[in-house]
Amino acid sequence: MRFKDISIVADTHTKASEAAKQLNGGQKTVSPDKAEVIVALGGDGFMLATMHQYMERNIPIFGMNLGSVGFLMNEFKEAGLIKRLELAESIELRPLTMTAKTAKGETNSALAINEVSLLRETRYAAKVRILVDGVIRLEELICDGVMISTAAGSTAYNLSAQGPIIPLGAELLALTPISAFRPRRWRGALLPQNSVVEIEMLDSDRRPVSAVADFTEIREVVSVAIKEEATIYSTLLFDPEHNLEERILKEQFLP
Amino acid sequence: MRFKDISIVADTHTKASEAAKQLNGGQKTVSPDKAEVIVALGGDGFMLATMHQYMERNIPIFGMNLGSVGFLMNEFKEAGLIKRLELAESIELRPLTMTAKTAKGETNSALAINEVSLLRETRYAAKVRILVDGVIRLEELICDGVMISTAAGSTAYNLSAQGPIIPLGAELLALTPISAFRPRRWRGALLPQNSVVEIEMLDSDRRPVSAVADFTEIREVVSVAIKEEATIYSTLLFDPEHNLEERILKEQFLP
Amino acid sequence: MRFKDISIVADTHTKASEAAKQLNGGQKTVSPDKAEVIVALGGDGFMLATMHQYMERNIPIFGMNLGSVGFLMNEFKEAGLIKRLELAESIELRPLTMTAKTAKGETNSALAINEVSLLRETRYAAKVRILVDGVIRLEELICDGVMISTAAGSTAYNLSAQGPIIPLGAELLALTPISAFRPRRWRGALLPQNSVVEIEMLDSDRRPVSAVADFTEIREVVSVAIKEEATIYSTLLFDPEHNLEERILKEQFLP
């Protein structure tokens, strides 16, 4: 696809700014609010932040990796940007919507491209009930926490908690516990992507739990509902030879 | 669906034969070769064997559990069989085709509803190369063995080897190592269901490996190709309230 | 051993108080501060609290289980308490001393019979350095947290985080990560019991971490040192047929 108005955004560290300058020298750019496409320079954290920033306007993003992981990004090259954008393949990532109720009675929503995670805030283990599509599936889980990860996020936090890597096309979510204490040795579940997962905090006065949707943290939640977002999504652009599906496949064969 | 010609088959142990006699007393039955539907009485092993036996003719099977696991089966009840068959929901399970070449130059094929697994035959660790859709994904895996499991089989052998449970609709296969020695800590991969997986034995003279597709064992294989079977499948019947998807979901929440 | 002055302490819930009343009816008791032996009635949590309370005075404790786990305890029976105390075998549990420095410059110490654990306080992953006996063993671990567990505690929190169960006589500590993100798949280590483990928080301004020694929580720590306590220990009494070593062995063979 041909893009006319390109905007280049960069992480704040020196390397990213330098790279942005070099690219800016090579071609005409516009400010992000006028752009048809965003070129993001940085690491995975910056890329995720950029996706959140432009998701509602649905501007496609072409990330170039200057950081340490770069899972959602392309290789950095100075030359040939216009051509690469033209040849890039696009993929749509549908975020999760977290709706969290707090002990104070507030309700907050936030989007998550990677995962929605819950973790105890103090020394008291979290005690939670898990419902899937309105059915109680786990009456009581005592744990450090629990998360719902998308396929795109499955190689991130989910993997650290021993959750499985999910291929992008699989339309699954991983429900992965963090230090399950009872039932001991519970390893989590793979759920259909359109599942509605509700997590109720039990004994929440004594056992405060925090909920995080990517960058948004809500403290002292009493219940959290997670479902696939219906209307908003993020469009990523990839060089054809390094698309995200291939990466997630490759990632699974890393030593 | 209404079935006219019902055949009842039972495992050889006493309990199953007794149960078959009771059911036979209650209704007219035919021999399996004339049946429109098979009622299988036994445990998971017998059910799997029955599925293999009638898969090519594609006769639907309604299993009733008399054994210790009964994952693919319904609850045993003497009464109401005709009504249950009428109300039953059907699910199609597509098997894998294993094509194995042996050290002697033979080529054998067999179907697997649960999994195709490889295991070393002697004290020498297996050394294998893994290709997915023609691309080498693991140049060399030293291990006790490795398996490809379907979703239906994911709660069986695959689970023992620490592989993930896969929901039925997910259209995924689990590639799961058994005691991966190098790369150490490799945990396997989830692959699209239509993947063609090839496993080549390295140093196979010194390191004999056996391949098993459910009940069919081929000794001293040098290469094994596994892919979804295109034309043959097995049709299972379930009481609506205990369908297989629900079971695989439930299985994931067992303590 | 024969004890003259017995004190009975009970958890606050009804069942424990009732049990205490029944026992008190049967024999003369003294207040804890005059006791030669403490009989503790409750679950594992109450037992652990009782051990902490009387550890410095080193009064032996005979726990009777009224709770849901009862790992450190004996079976509850109304009759024969004096005889049981006389025949009981004793075991000494040596606690860990945690010395924690906080961001505000305070230094706090606390004892841990089960484990010393660290966990991130907010959405920012903990980033820590681990030293054993003064040698840096892990330059940087990014994780939810990490713990040092004693053998006695190895079946508790440590097990939830996938750490190994340690037999009592083994003189080992388990160093177990919680959701290790980098190095990914790091599974922890078994260390000699007399090791001095130091954990330094990196980037601690942005990434607050809390440290917990059994019941004592210190917020916003910048470094934590953990070592076996030299002088203080807790003495537990067990019916000969159900001693703690046997239990830890049994626990490892639970399904």
Next chain:
Amino acid sequence: MRFKDISIVADTHTKASEAAKQLNGGQKTVSPDKAEVIVALGGDGFMLATMHQYMERNIPIFGMNLGSVGFLMNEFKEAGLIKRLELAESIELRPLTMTAKTAKGETNSALAINEVSLLRETRYAAKVRILVDGVIRLEELICDGVMISTAAGSTAYNLSAQGPIIPLGAELLALTPISAFRPRRWRGALLPQNSVVEIEMLDSDRRPVSAVADFTEIREVVSVAIKEEATIYSTLLFDPEHNLEERILKEQFLP
């Protein structure tokens, strides 16, 4: 310690022979049967074989690594061999004795420095009973296999089967299952080093199982007893800065 009569043995591959020639040029050597110390050149496999060969005569062995792992070995250097031998620290590794009874009624014994392992020989899962010091600890384990690993062997096969790494001084054995099917999710146990472990094959006619003590494989065993060898041991020499305890510690902190 000063050694007068040194013998150099080398693996059969070119690199090892070359290295042996270079060393031989530098100093007087004797044949192994007259040696006070053996210098072994190769990888871990060759080292293990050398240890087995000279264990009964208890000649100390100084291994130099020319292979891919070299866990039990020192760094290869041409120069300074005499001095290194003089300064080397020694460690005694006590092997396990496996006593295996076969279906044909034979009884065979063999020593294992790393582990004694059992694995199914055909497609039928192994079904075994496990006794520790004469007490049945697991009535029935259905699995691919099971192993008993020493501390020295804990970083080898045991690690591949997800068993814990054991520090050398810990005086523990790891009992580690291979693909435990029932009880599902059983993770094994750590046992005192002086435990006597007996494994009985159940249904062994239908389910043949092979037992391996390092290099010695016994087919179709019906029972296997494993215990620490009382009189024979292997003495390894290490450069002081790279002793085996340090290595096992380091190994646990590898990414």
